[in-house]
Every structure is written in C-alpha cells, then in structure tokens.
Amino acid sequence: MFSRFEEIIANRHEHARQLGREKNKKIFGYLCSYVPEEIIYAAGGIPIRILTTEESPALSETLMQSYYCTFSRCLLHQGLNGDLDYMDGLVTAYSCATMRLAFDNMQRSVKFPYSRFLYMPGIIDTPDAKEFYYKELQRFLRDMEDFFGRSITDDDLREAIGVYDENRSLIKRIFEGRKASPPNISGREAYLLTLSSMLTDKADHNKMLRELIDELEGRKPLPEGASRVMLVGSPVDNLKLLDLIEKDIGAWVVGDDTCTGTRYVYGNVAPSDDLEDDPLRAIVERYMIRRAPCPAKHSQTRWVQCLPCPFRDVACFDLVPQPRNSLDDSISFHSPERICRFRNALQLGINHHVEGVIAVQQKFCDSHGFDFHHVTQAFQHVGIPSLFLEIDNVISVGQIKTRIQAFIEMLHPVDYMIEPEIREGIQV
Amino acid sequence: MKLKKNYSPPLKCWGFLKEVNDAYDKRIADSIEAGKPVIAATAMAPQQLINAFDVVYIAGEWYGSICGFHRDNKLVETAESCGFPHELCSYARMTLGSMITRTGFLGKYPVPTAVIGTEGYCNVQAKWFEAMARYDNVPFFVIDNVPVQQDFQKNWGEESVKDTVEFVERQIENCIDFLEWSTGQKLNEENFIETTINMHRNEDLWDDLLALWGNKPSPVTIRNLFTFENLIISLPCTSDASRVLEAAIEEIRERIEKGVVAVENEEIRLLWQAQPGWYLLNVLKFFESQGAAFVASPYLAIWGTKYRYDCCEPGTPDWFREWKDPTNIAECVRQVAIGSVATEIRPRLDAAIRVNEQLAIDSQADGGVWHAVRGCKGVSYGGLGELEAIRNDLGLPGFVLEGSPSDSRDFSEGPALRQIKVFIEQVKRMKKKRKIKQAKAAKRASMKSD
Numbered sequence: 001m002f003s004r005f006e007e008i009i010a011n012r013h014e015h016a017r018q019l020g021r022e023k024n025k026k027i028f029g030y031l032c033s034y035v036p037e038e039i040i041y042a043a044g045g046i047p048i049r050i051l052t053t054e055e056s057p058a059l060s061e062t063l064m065q066s067y068y069c070t071f072s073r074c075l076l077h078q079g080l081n082g083d084l085d086y087m088d089g090l091v092t093a094y095s096c097a098t099m100r101l102a103f104d105n106m107q108r109s110v111k112f113p114y115s116r117f118l119y120m121p122g123i124i125d126t127p128d129a130k131e132f133y134y135k136e137l138q139r140f141l142r143d144m145e146d147f148f149g150r151s152i153t154d155d156d157l158r159e160a161i162g163v164y165d166e167n168r169s170l171i172k173r174i175f176e177g178r179k180a181s182p183p184n185i186s187g188r189e190a191y192l193l194t195l196s197s198m199l200t201d202k203a204d205h206n207k208m209l210r211e212l213i214d215e216l217e218g219r220k221p222l223p224e225g226a227s228r229v230m231l232v233g234s235p236v237d238n239l240k241l242l243d244l245i246e247k248d249i250g251a252w253v254v255g256d257d258t259c260t261g262t263r264y265v266y267g268n269v270a271p272s273d274d275l276e277d278d279p280l281r282a283i284v285e286r287y288m289i290r291r292a293p294c295p296a297k298h299s300q301t302r303w304v305q306c307l308p309c310p311f312r313d314v315a316c317f318d319l320v321p322q323p324r325n326s327l328d329d330s331i332s333f334h335s336p337e338r339i340c341r342f343r344n345a346l347q348l349g350i351n352h353h354v355e356g357v358i359a360v361q362q363k364f365c366d367s368h369g370f371d372f373h374h375v376t377q378a379f380q381h382v383g384i385p386s387l388f389l390e391i392d393n394v395i396s397v398g399q400i401k402t403r404i405q406a407f408i409e410m411l412h413p414v415d416y417m418i419e420p421e422i423r424e425g426i427q428v
Numbered sequence: 429m430k431l432k433k434n435y436s437p438p439l440k441c442w443g444f445l446k447e448v449n450d451a452y453d454k455r456i457a458d459s460i461e462a463g464k465p466v467i468a469a470t471a472m473a474p475q476q477l478i479n480a481f482d483v484v485y486i487a488g489e490w491y492g493s494i495c496g497f498h499r500d501n502k503l504v505e506t507a508e509s510c511g512f513p514h515e516l517c518s519y520a521r522m523t524l525g526s527m528i529t530r531t532g533f534l535g536k537y538p539v540p541t542a543v544i545g546t547e548g549y550c551n552v553q554a555k556w557f558e559a560m561a562r563y564d565n566v567p568f569f570v571i572d573n574v575p576v577q578q579d580f581q582k583n584w585g586e587e588s589v590k591d592t593v594e595f596v597e598r599q600i601e602n603c604i605d606f607l608e609w610s611t612g613q614k615l616n617e618e619n620f621i622e623t624t625i626n627m628h629r630n631e632d633l634w635d636d637l638l639a640l641w642g643n644k645p646s647p648v649t650i651r652n653l654f655t656f657e658n659l660i661i662s663l664p665c666t667s668d669a670s671r672v673l674e675a676a677i678e679e680i681r682e683r684i685e686k687g688v689v690a691v692e693n694e695e696i697r698l699l700w701q702a703q704p705g706w707y708l709l710n711v712l713k714f715f716e717s718q719g720a721a722f723v724a725s726p727y728l729a730i731w732g733t734k735y736r737y738d739c740c741e742p743g744t745p746d747w748f749r750e751w752k753d754p755t756n757i758a759e760c761v762r763q764v765a766i767g768s769v770a771t772e773i774r775p776r777l778d779a780a781i782r783v784n785e786q787l788a789i790d791s792q793a794d795g796g797v798w799h800a801v802r803g804c805k806g807v808s809y810g811g812l813g814e815l816e817a818i819r820n821d822l823g824l825p826g827f828v829l830e831g832s833p834s835d836s837r838d839f840s841e842g843p844a845l846r847q848i849k850v851f852i853e854q855v856k857r858m859k860k861k862r863k864i865k866q867a868k869a870a871k872r873a874s875m876k877s878d
Binding site: 062063064065067068096097098101104105108119121122123126128129131132135136139295296298299300301361363364366367369370371372373374376388390 | 510511512513515516517520545547548549550551552554555556558559562563569570571572574575587588591592594595598599602776777778800802803805806808809810811812813816828
C-alpha cells in the first residue's frame with residue numbers, strides 16, 4: 001500500500017531526474033519548508049526538498065565546522081558530491097544561520113544554473129513583516145519569470161495553490177486516522193506520505209494519495225494496546241527512528257510537530273480573501289500565519305510568554321496593548337495557536353491522545369535546543385511526560401533503543417490536566 | 429605554562445577603563461535595591477533606544493564573557509542540568525545558569541523587567557533571550573535585523589536595501605511601544621538623539637583605535653583590545669566610553685611616536701577571527717612569546733563602521749552609508765535601522781570573505797587564526813570558507829583553533845599549544861619564502877629596466 005511512497009524516498013535523486021526528463025520540467029532543490037513551493041510550481045518547475053542520507057557528510061567538513069548540525073552538512077555534502085547535479089536551481093528561505101551557511105556554501109561551490117536565498121522574516125505576525133516578505137516574493141516571482149522565460153499569471157499561481165492545497169488536505173485527511181485508538185496508520189507511514197510529497201510532483205502525489213485513501217478504507221486497524229507517542233522538534237527524515245519506536249519497541253507515533261511531518265502540511269492557502277485578487281498575498285499569509293511555526297520564527301506583537309503554558313497565552317495577550325504596527329483583528333481570526341508553537345504542539349498532542357512526547361533534536365540545532373526545557377515543561381504541565389533525544393543523520397539504534405524503551409515502558413493513558421473550558425475549546 | 433615575557437606593559441589608561449567598567453557592573457549589581465527597570469538584551473539589539481530610557485541594560489554577550497573569564501562552569505552545568513544542551517552557546521548557558529541560580533560574578537542576578545532578542549545575525553540571539561524571558565515569564569521582544577540581500581543578479585540592490593531598512597524602522601517603532609509599556613516610561617527624544625549620536629561617535633573612535641592597532645609594528649596587543657571591547661559592546665551609547673576611547677587613542681598614538689611596540693621582535697602579523705575564549709587569554713600570550721602579533725580582527729572590526737560600510741554589497745545606495753546627526757525620533761529610528769542592517773555582515777559568506785581579505789591586506793597580515801567557537805553559529809559563520817578564500821586568493825596560511833567563548837571545558841590547552849607552535853613556524857617559513865620571491869622579482873624587474 002505504501003511501497004510506491006517508499007520507493008520515491010529510497011530513490012529520490014533518480015526519481016527526480018526521471019521526472020525532469022519525462023515531464024520536460026526544471027527541477028529545483030530547496031532546503032527549508034518555508035520555501036513557497038507554489039511559486040516555483042506555477043513557473044513550471046518541480047520543487048524537490050533536499051533531505052539527508054546516512055552517508056557521512058565528509059565533503060562538507062572543509063566548509064562547515066563540525067558543530068553545525070549534520071542535517072545541514074549532509075545537504076552540502078550531497079551538493080559537493082555531485083548528487084544534485086541534475087538540479088536546475090536551488091532555493092532556500094531563511095530559517096537559521098546554519099541552513100543559510102549550507103546554502104551559501106552550495107551557492108559558491110556547486111554553481112547551480114539558478115540560486116536564490118529568500119529572506120523569510122524571523123518575525124511572522126506584523127503587517128510590515130508580511131509586506132516585506134510580499135515584496136521579496138514579488139522579486140522572486142520576477143526572477144522565476146526571467147529564468148523560465150514566461151510570465152506567471154495569477155491563474156498560474158491559483159492553479160499551483162490548488163494542487164498544493166489539495167496535497168495538504170489529502171494528507172491531513174489521512175492523518176485524521178492517527179487520532180483513532182488504535183491509529184489507522186503508523187507514524188512511519190505518515191512520514192512516508194509527507195517525505196515523498198516533498199520529493200515528487202505534487203499533482204502525481206495527489207493521485208497516489210487519492211488511491212491510498214480508497215485502499216485505506218478497507219484496511220484493518222493496527223494492533224491495539226501500544227503506547228501513543230508524539231515527536232516534537234527538529235526535522236526527522238531517517239525512517240529508522242520510526243522503525244525503532246514502532247517495530248522494535250512497539251509504540252505508535254500518532255502525532256508530530258516537525259517540519260518533515262505535520263508542520264509541512266498543516267495550514268492551507270485557501271480559503272483566503274486575497275486568493276481572488278492577489279494570490280501572492282495569500283501565499284504570504286499561509287507561510288507566515290497559517291502554517292504551524294518553526295521555533296526559529298517569532299511573534300513581535302505578543303509580548304508575554306506564558307509558561308507553563310496550557311493556553312494561558314490567549315488570555316494574557318488580551319491584556320497587552322498592541323504596538324502601532326501590529327496586525328489588526330485578523331490575527332485572532334487566523335487562530336492564535338498557529339503563532340504560539342507550544343500551544344500548537346500541545347493541542348496536537350491532546351487531540352491525538354498522546355501519552356508521551358519524544359523531543360528530538362538534530363544535534364547542534366539551536367532553535368530546538370533552547371526550546372526543549374520549556375517544551376517539556378509545557379507538556380509536563382498537562383501531565384504528558386517527555387524524553388529528550390539527540391539525533392543526527394545516522395540513527396544509532398543500539399544506543400537509543402534502551403532509552404526509548406525505558407521511557408515507553410513508563411507511559412500510560414493520560415487524563416490531561418487542563419481546565420474544562422480550555423478542553424472544550426480544543427478544535428479536533 | 430611559563431612564557432617568555434614578550435609584550436609591552438598595560439596601557440596607562442587601563443585604570444580609567446576599569447573605573448568605567450566597574451561603575452557599569454555596580455549599576456547592575458545595585459539594580460535590585462535601586463528598583464530600576466532592567467533590560468536584558470543582546471548586544472545586537474538597538475542599544476541607542478534601550479539606553480534612551482532610564483533603565484539598567486545588561487548585554488548578554490558581555491555577561492557571558494565575564495562568567496567565562498571567571499571560569500564559572502557551575503553556571504553552564506546548571507543550565508545543562510535543566511535541559512539546555514551542552515552544544516548551545518556558552519554565553520547563553522552562563523546567563524541561563526545565572527538566571528536559574530540567581531547568582532553570578534556580580535552577586536545576585538536580577539529578574540529583568542523585559543528581554544530583547546534579535547534575529548538575523550544568528551538565531552541564538554533570539555532563542556537565548558526568548559528562553560530567558562520564558563524562564564522568568566517576563567515580556568519579550570524580538571527585532572529582525574534582516575541581513576541585506578546578497579543576490580544582485582537582477583540589480584535589486586537599492587530596492588532590497590530600501591525595503592529592508594523600512595522594515596527594521598517599523599520594528600524599532602514597535603520596540604519603542606514595547607519599552608514604553610514594559611518600563612512605564614515615555615521615550616525622551618533628547619536622550620534618544622544623544623545616545624544615537626554617542627553610539628555613532630564611539631563606533632568611529634573604535635575604528636580609529638583599530639587603525640592604530642594595525643600599525644606596523646603594532647603598538648598594542650589583541651588582549652588590550654579585548655579588554656576595551658566592553659565599551660563598544662555594553663557602553664557604546666555613553667560619553668564615558670568616548671572619554672576612555674579618546675584617552676586610549678591618544679596614548680597609543682604616543683606609543684607609535686615613541687616606538688613602543690606590543691610584541692618585541694614582531695616577526696609575523698596575524699588576523700584573529702571570532703571572540704576569544706575568555707578563559708584562555710594566556711594562549712594569546714603564547715603567540716606573543718613566539719613573535720606573533722595579532723594586528724586585525726574582523727570580529728572586532730564589526731563594532732566600528734568602516735568595514736561594515738566598505739564591505740556593503742556592490743550596488744548598495746549611497747544613502748545607506750551616509751551619516752547625519754539626527755534631530756528627532758524619526759531620524760534616530762532611521763539611523764538605528766541602517767546601523768542594525770549594516771552590522772549584519774557575517775551571515776553572508778561573500779561579505780564576510782570580502783571583510784576578511786580587505787583586513788588582511790590593510791593590516792599586512794601574514795596569516796590568520798580562526799577561533800572555531802562551539803555553539804556560536806553567528807561569529808563562526810563561514811569561518812572555514814573564509815580561511816580557504818584567504819589561502820587561495822592571498823596565499824596566506826590559516827589555522828583553526830577549536831574552543832568555546834566561555835566554557836573552558838571545551839578547550840584543551842596542551843594539544844592547542846603544540847598545534848599553534850607548528851602553525852607559527854609555518855607562517856614564518858612562508859613569509860620568508862614570500863620575501864625571497866619578492867626580492868627575486870624585484871631584482872628581475874630592475875635588471876629588465878636597466
């Protein structure tokens with residue numbers, strides 16, 4: 001059922017090469033989930049996310065110190081190794097200094113026919129930040145037009161948005177099955193969907209997803225009785241971690257807050273008031289406000305950080321005067337939990353009946369590293385225990401198995417310690 | 429380690445510097461009793477604005493560095509035991525350890541009234557301060573300093589720079605509202621004008637100081653410069669800092685006139701990149717004992733204005749480099765925004781390489797040392813690429829010294845000293861070869877002209 005998704009991941013470069021050849025389309029590599037793929041797709045390209053492999057990132061060592069995360073160094077290594085030589089372009093959006101360095105080095109050393117660093121602001125909730133990113137994307141759009149030698153109309157953008165929104169919606173629909181007890185799909189299968197989605201033409205992927213939905217209808221539920229855990233943190237793209245938790249230890253990964261999983265698919269562009277008049281603005285809105293934020297993104301208009309959390313933030317923020325350049329009321333319309341990453345992760349955990357959280361950090365990742373103390377506190381506050389786990393591109397099964405096993409053995413169904421009125425407010 | 433004393437005595441104005449630094453320390457230490465609002469912020473935050481309020485300002489980088497100097501490793505261990513990984517910036521772990529234990533080299537560590545972080549140069553400067561704000565549950569504000577775009581394929585320089593500066597301006601306006609709200613004070617226009625002008629003046633003085641440092645032979649050691657750094661990190665908006673810098677400049681000029689040198693028998697001149705390990709200043713003495721003088725540093729240069737603007741992307745508009753004393757809040761906001769954006773040289777590899785090469789040429793460097801500071805992704809940014817570029821483009825050797833700014837557990841002195849010795853020998857050999865080559869070329873040229 002999932003083998004075709006697995007094949008794409010296993011043979012990602014060959015698959016992308018073939019896509020380019022067969023469809024006569026340009027392949028664009030990208031490094032971060034904040035890249036607005038819809039624009040590249042509208043121009044006629046196929047965006048492909050560059051993910052890690054288990055190969056040692058040896059070639060990156062002359063350009064990036066060992067204390068930059070292996071994730072970023074693996075991407076650079078593939079570039080220097082010639083694995084990406086079929087790509088017509090490389091694009092990234094600012095997420096952190098580490099990924100920017102990987103990009104800068106690739107731009108200097110690999111020489112793609114086209115490369116572009118998009119400054120996606122670190123601030124995501126002011127009209128000025130949105131306006132800044134809008135202008136940045138306008139320039140990118142013009143650039144794409146020049147590179148592809150054709151104009152990109154609003155209809156092209158709307159069409160691309162439609163394909164991407166459909167992909168996100170289909171995956172979300174399948175992910176609903178993760179809430180069930182026992183879940184309908186495993187964590188590994190969930191990651192197969194998101195990862196393969198990043199590595200192929202979204203229109204083809206949509207077709208595959210529609211077929212999968214039909215097939216899943218007749219599927220027997222997964223075995224009962226296993227603990228339910230959630231992954232929170234850095235990108236996870238090595239399925240061995242999922243195998244370890246689910247196959248070897250016997251727990252289900254029923255949810256995640258990672259940019260290679262749920263964070264990639266939550267939040268559509270539509271419905272949007274801007275979609276009709278200015279689809280580019282609608283894209284900006286999705287990437288800045290509607291998707292679940294990464295820890296490298298910040299609010300500038302919500303001044304109080306409340307911890308331990310359980311959703312106190314909304315009440316606290318209401319007490320704070322808004323600065324002159326804050327967003328208007330539309331911010332609350334677009335569900336504040338998207339802005340507060342902790343609240344977002346907590347809600348996801350509660351909705352998916354999570355019993356424990358595994359906080360994964362790509363070793364040397366600052367953005368997640370600084371958060372874990374507070375993430376674990378926030379989960380602890382509602383009664384969900386957590387385990388901190390450092391990973392890199394190679395999963396040392398032997399080393400981490402005992403730790404995860406010991407953690408999972410102590411888990412049991414949680415009666416979440418949250419106020420009834422907050423519980424009622426949780427959107428399932 | 430017993431070293432041959434091969435360096436000049438301390439500057440006479442050092443006492444004055446100590447007086448100013450002590451007064452700053454005391455102000456922080458007394459802030460709890462004085463009941464003054466305390467703003468904990470990164471040194472990359474708009475200090476002109478913070479200092480325009482009647483507040484006590486704690487620069488996190490300065491605080492972390494002094495903890496490192498005192499080798500207060502219990503603080504980093506406390507932060508780690510609370511779940512902050514060892515690989516995070518050691519300044520941050522020192523500060524977080526102080527927050528958790530409420531202790532440090534100043535005695536009690538105050539609960540800040542508000543915290544300010546920045547994005548752009550390095551994520552740590554946002555995440556570290558966010559973690560502090562979360563820990564004490566106090567108001568937190570982030571400014572995105574937006575490194576100017578380096579993609580000029582479409583000649584978007586001016587358009588991009590204009591958008592960037594305007595975006596930062598709006599954020600500084602938000603920050604004014606934030607500070608007024610969190611401190612309960614109203615921004616005083618006169619103060620803001622004064623701090624903005626003071627900061628610009630001190631940045632120029634800092635450039636003057638660095639220019640004198642680069643004299644051949646160099647009149648001051650890099651250790652001297654590092655001790656002066658707090659003036660431009662924590663106190664750049666004060667007139668006290670101006671007075672100390674002026675005194676230092678005068679004294680160094682005198683030294684040059686009198687022929688006083690920093691390192692006896694200055695055999696080789698080196699570039700130093702990154703902050704030092706504040707616990708390992710002794711290692712710098714080792715360089716000096718071998719006749720190696722540090723004479724330039726991109727890391728120190730970034731606090732001035734010269735290299736910041738000289739190394740702008742080609743096509744950057746003139747107005748970006750121009751300075752005019754501000755006369756009102758709006759003009760201050762604009763100058764602060766331009767300054768913030770211009771400082772963002774490092775997270776752009778091409779710009780960082782340009783700064784390094786220019787400095788190496790200007791200071792007649794024979795090689796460079798890159799301090800690979802674990803956990804500091806901003807200052808380390810592109811260090812290896814810079815080293816390679818300087819080797820390929822200028823033919824100068826480079827050396828990577830692994831360490832940490834504050835966590836002495838990350839540095840092994842013995843192996844490092846052995847490697848340094850080998851590197852210094854290599855630089856000396858290469859310099860000799862270059863000289864022979866140059867002499868031969870000169871001889872050939874004179875024979876041709878004859």
